[in-house]
Every structure is written in C-alpha cells, then in structure tokens.
Amino acid sequence: xxxxxxxxxxxxxxxxxxxxxxxxxxxxxxxxxxxxxxxxxxxxxxxxxxxxxxxxxxxxxxxxxxxxxxxxxxxxxxxxxxxxxxxxxxxxxxxxxxxxxxxxxxxxxxxxx
Amino acid sequence: xxxxxxxxxxxxxxxxxxxxxxxxxxxxxxxxxxxxxxxxxxxxxxxxxxxxxxxxxxxxxxxxxxxxxxxxxxxxxxxxxxxxxxxxxxxxxxxxxxxxxxxxxxxxxxxxx
DNA sequence: ACTCGGTACCTTGCGCCACATGGAACCGGG
DNA sequence: CCCGGTTCCATGTGGCGCAAGGTACCGAGT
Numbered sequence: 001x002x003x004x005x006x007x008x009x010x011x012x013x014x015x016x017x018x019x020x021x022x023x024x025x026x027x028x029x030x031x032x033x034x035x036x037x038x039x040x041x042x043x044x045x046x047x048x049x050x051x052x053x054x055x056x057x058x059x060x061x062x063x064x065x066x067x068x069x070x071x072x073x074x075x076x077x078x079x080x081x082x083x084x085x086x087x088x089x090x091x092x093x094x095x096x097x098x099x100x101x102x103x104x105x106x107x108x109x110x111x112x113x
Numbered sequence: 114x115x116x117x118x119x120x121x122x123x124x125x126x127x128x129x130x131x132x133x134x135x136x137x138x139x140x141x142x143x144x145x146x147x148x149x150x151x152x153x154x155x156x157x158x159x160x161x162x163x164x165x166x167x168x169x170x171x172x173x174x175x176x177x178x179x180x181x182x183x184x185x186x187x188x189x190x191x192x193x194x195x196x197x198x199x200x201x202x203x204x205x206x207x208x209x210x211x212x213x214x215x216x217x218x219x220x221x222x223x224x225x226x
Numbered sequence: 227a228c229t230c231g232g233t234a235c236c237t238t239g240c241g242c243c244a245c246a247t248g249g250a251a252c253c254g255g256g
Numbered sequence: 257c258c259c260g261g262t263t264c265c266a267t268g269t270g271g272c273g274c275a276a277g278g279t280a281c282c283g284a285g286t
Contacts, residue, residue, distance in 0.1 A: 007206070009273055010127025010242070011213055014120055016273075022220045032234050041220065043213035050273050052236060057272090074233035075281045093120070094221050100124055100156035101214055107135045107154065108207050122244050123271070129244075145263050163244050165265060170243090187262035188252045 008043065017054055018097070019044060021082065021090040024064065030077035031055055055080060063089055125157065130167055131210070132157060134195065134203040137177065143190035144168055168193060176202055 019041075020034060029037070031051050038044045038051075058064045063086035071077050082090070132154075133147060142150070144164050151157045151164075171177045176199035184190050195203070 006274090007127055008209060008213070011209075013126040013243090013272060014123025015217055019217060019220045022223070026223075030234080031236095041216045043209070043216045044220075047274065048235080049237090049275060049277095053272080053274095056236095071234075071281085073282065075235065075279095077234065096121065096124075096156070097217065097221055100121075101218070103154045103156045104128055104132060104210065105214070107132045107157075108210055110135070110139075119245090126243060126272090143263080144265095160245070161264085162246060162248095162266095166243080166245095169265090184252085184263075186253065188250090188264060190263065 012044065012046070015097075016044065016046060016050070017058070018090060018093045020051075020054065020058070021063065021086055021093075024080055024082045025087065025090055028067075028079040028081040030069075030079050032077070034080075058086070062086075121156065125159070128210075129157065129159060129163070130171070131203060131206045133164075133167060133171070134176065134199055134206075137193055137195045138200065138203055141180075141192040141194040143182075143192050145190070147193075171199070175199075 016038075019038065023029060023034060023037060031048065034055075035046060035048055035051050038046050055064070058080070059066060063083055064080045065083055066078050066080050068076050069079055129151075132151070136142060136147060136150060144161065147168075148159060148161055148164050151159050168177070171193070172179060176196055177193045178196055179191050179193050181189050182192055
C-alpha cells in the first residue's frame with residue numbers, strides 16, 4: 001500500500017505525537033517499546049518508520065530528553081523522558097483535544113446515535 | 114503562517130472531510146455555506162482554500178453529486194448532495210472515529226482526569 | 227563457526243491534505 | 257462607478273505517517 005494513503009493514517013496525524021507524550025508522562029520508554037505499546041491500542045498501531053522520525057521531532061523541539069541504557073536482549077536502548085516543556089505541551093493538547101473531539105462528535109454522531 | 118504547519122490543522126486531517134459528509138447528510142449545501150457553518154464549530158474553522166479541493170475529492174471519489182443553482186446574492190451556487198456510497202462511507206467512518214476517539218481518550222486523559 | 231529470528235536503532239522517498247495566496251465573476255448600495 | 261459581500265476556482269508549500277531498506281547486537285540451534 002502506498003505510504004500515508006489510508007484514511008485511518010490521516011486520522012493519526014498530530015494525535016500520535018501527543019499519545020507518545022502521554023505514554024512518556026508515566027515513565028521513560030524507548031522507541032521499540034513504544035511501537036509495541038501503541039500496537040496494542042486500537043487505531044494507533046504504527047511502525048518504527050513512523051516512531052523514530054517522530055521521536056526526533058520531540059527531541060528537536062525540546063519536549064523530551066534521552067538517555068542510553070544497556071540491554072540484555074539486544075543493542076542499547078534510547079530512553080525518552082518528558083521535559084517540563086513536554087508536560088506543558090501535553091496538558092495544552094489534552095484540552096484542545098477535548099474541544100475538538102466534542103465538536104466532531106456533535107457533527108458526526110448527530111443522526112447516527 | 115506557513116500552510117499546514119499549525120498543530121491543530123494536523124488534527125483536522127481526515128476528519129474535516131467526513132464532517133463535511135455529515136453536514137451534507139442532512140441537506141445539500143454549497144461550498145461557501147460549508148465554510149461558514151464549519152466556522153461556527155470550535156476546532157473545525159477552515160477556509161475556501163481547504164474546502165474546494167476537499168469537495169473536488171469527494172466528487173472524484175463518487176461520494177457526492179452536484180447541481181448548480183442560481184443565487185440572488187451572487188454568482189450561481191454549486192450544491193453538493195451525498196450519494197449512497199457517500200452515506201456508506203460516512204457510516205463506516207463514524208464507527209472508526211468512535212474507536213479511535215476512545216483510544217486517544219484512554220491514553221490522553223488517564224492522568225489528567 | 228554459522229545462520230537465524232528477535233531486539234533495537236536509524237534514514238530516505240512518497241503521497242496526502244490543510245492552508246495561504248491569488249484570481250475571476252456576480253450582485254447591490256452608496 | 258467603485259467597493260464590499262458572495263461564490264466559485266487553481267496553484268504551491270509544508271508537515272507527517274508510512275513503506276522500504278540498512279546496520280548492529282544477542283542467544284539458541286545445527
């Protein structure tokens with residue numbers, strides 16, 4: 001399938017990023033683990049080709065810091081942890097999301113019930 | 114501001130399209146009117162530069178049909194009406210949206226309450 | 227030793243779509 | 257006779273999710 005063409009993948013735009021922040025708000029995690037965890041969530045299944053560029057952006061924007069840690073089961077892991085700015089962004093998005101979600105719900109589920 | 118760069122505009126991706134379908138599911142509407150109606154909805158404010166290419170895609174995909182109608186207040190209006198296929202797509206997306214929304218809610222609003 | 231699957235990191239190129247910008251034409255009122 | 261409101265459209269840009277492909281480490285099996 002052509003990249004970025006499915007309807008559901010359009011949906012994830014701008015949301016996935018903040019779902020990662022939400023996961024990191026509980027504990028530092030590494031990329032490969034994030035892919036696995038998101039893989040368990042309906043509608044948020046993703047791949048390494050999405051996660052790593054995304055994590056780079058988070059780093060670039062100063063929303064996360066990273067630390068390398070040895071692994072017993074493979075190459076070293078890069079753990080990502082939220083910065084104060086990252087937490088602020090997450091909180092702000094959570095509010096924005098609620099407003100957006102309610103608007104879409106209102107339009108979309110009016111006649112459907 | 115650079116086009117498509119704001120965080121909120123990423124959110125609208127793939128959603129706006131189906132919100133338009135939802136609006137059309139009640140009655141045929143024309144482009145300029147759609148911009149006005151979406152302008153009243155928090156988080157879905159958009160512009161003609163977004164709506165008209167979007168409507169072209171809906172037409173291309175056979176989800177809508179159009180009819181021209183004279184206007185007393187300006188140039189003729191192009192009214193868009195849902196096809197059977199369009200209604201099917203809308204119903205399918207509504208289900209997909211609920212699943213997606215619930216997943217995001219779960220991740221995003223876990224610690225925020 | 228050698229391969230093989232699992233783990234773990236990364237880059238590159240593509241396609242989609244929201245948006246800014248700008249253009250055209252119609253109308254009514256000052 | 258111009259100007260704001262209405263109504264349609266096309267073009268170019270930027271961001272991001274994704275497929276594809278590459279590198280390297282580990283343990284287990286042959």
